[in-house]
Each structure stands twice: as structure tokens, then as C-alpha cells.
Amino acid sequence: MIFPRIKRFKHDVFNVVADGAISLPGIGEGRFIPAVIINPITNKSISDMIKLHQTTPPGDTLMTWSTPLIGNEYVVLNFEFTKPLIVQFGIKFDIKSQGMLVDGIIQSRGLYLCIGTIYDKVSDLSVDRILIDVPNLGFDKKWNNIIYNSLSKKYRKDGFSTKQAREAAKKQLKNSRDFLHMRRN
Secondary structure, three states, rough: OOOOOOOOOOOOOEEEEEEEEOEOOOEEEHEOOOEEEEOOOOOHHHHHHHHOOOOOOOEEEEEEEOOOOOOOOEEEEEEOOOOOOEEEEEEEEEHHHHHHHHHHHHHHHEEEEEEEEOOOOOOOOOOOEEEOOOOOOOOOOHHHHHHHHHHHHHOOOOOOOHHHHHHHHHHHHHHHHHHHOOEEE
16 A cells, blocks of 8 residues: 655745736746735745845745645645745645636646735736746646546536536636647747
8 A cells, every 4th residue: 555645844834815827928938827926924034035036046946735634625835945045835725716726837837926915916017026837746646636526516516417517627627728828929
């Protein structure tokens, strides 16, 4: 029997206060890349690290996706930046309300990390941000099961039959992923 690897993280975990997507010619081949705004009021080193990244070469980052031991209500993307500053934190995503955002991060293999408040918008160019490559971390298969089951359950609650719910979930995922892969010239 293969047991999943269990690791406890002892760093701050932040909720997303705002999100969106950014498409710029010349970055990510012009595809939409999800953007999240967090408000790390308890960890000033995250803001410092993002500001430092604006004027220095890219640093080194280790990432892992994690889920709770029981249930699939949320996932956390854990970061360990080792250059230019050593900073560790996680971003928590609620599957019901932010599942498609997580899917976008996984599909685009990246995200813009922004610092701000609930009043800030991803489109505001004055918001400090960095682009982070999120490589394949071996989470895709598990994620596909989580998001498909979550969407199917949502459609079942909306009154769809089991078969209709499964088809609607597949269609939503396909449409969302097709949108993410559109390119801007």
C-alpha cells in the first residue's frame, strides 16, 4: 500500500482577497495568466520580496500543492522563496468559489502574485506584482479529480441528473481551458 506523503507546514497561509487574469503580448505567449491579490499584513517580508523582485533577476522558488487530510474543501499553494530573500507562505483557495482560478493556475503553469487589499484590482498597474512559474508539480491528476467532482456536485445541487452534471462539468472545464489557451497577439 502506498501512503501519501504528509508534511505539516508552519508558515503563514493567506486567503485570496481579489483575483483575475492578465494577458500581455510577449509574456506567456500572450495567454491569460491568473492573478491573485493577497494581503500579507502579518508578514511584511512577502511585500519586501515582491518589491525586491521588481529590480533584481528572478529568484529561486520551491512550490507544493497541498490538500487537507480529510475532504476537498480547499487547496493550498505553498511557496518557499530562497532568492533574493528567504520567505515561506501559502495561499489558500476555496474549491467551490475559486476552483476555476486554481485550474487556471495549473493549466497556464503560472500566476501573477500581487499584494494589496480587497479594494485593489488586478488591472491596477500600481499594484506590486511578480510573475511566478508554477511547473507541473505532480498534482494535475489529483486536481482533475477534485475539480471535476466539485463541479459535478454543484450541478447536481442545481437539479441536474448525475449524467447531465458530469457532462456539464466536462463542458465547463473544456470551455474554461480553451479560454485560457487563447493567445493575444
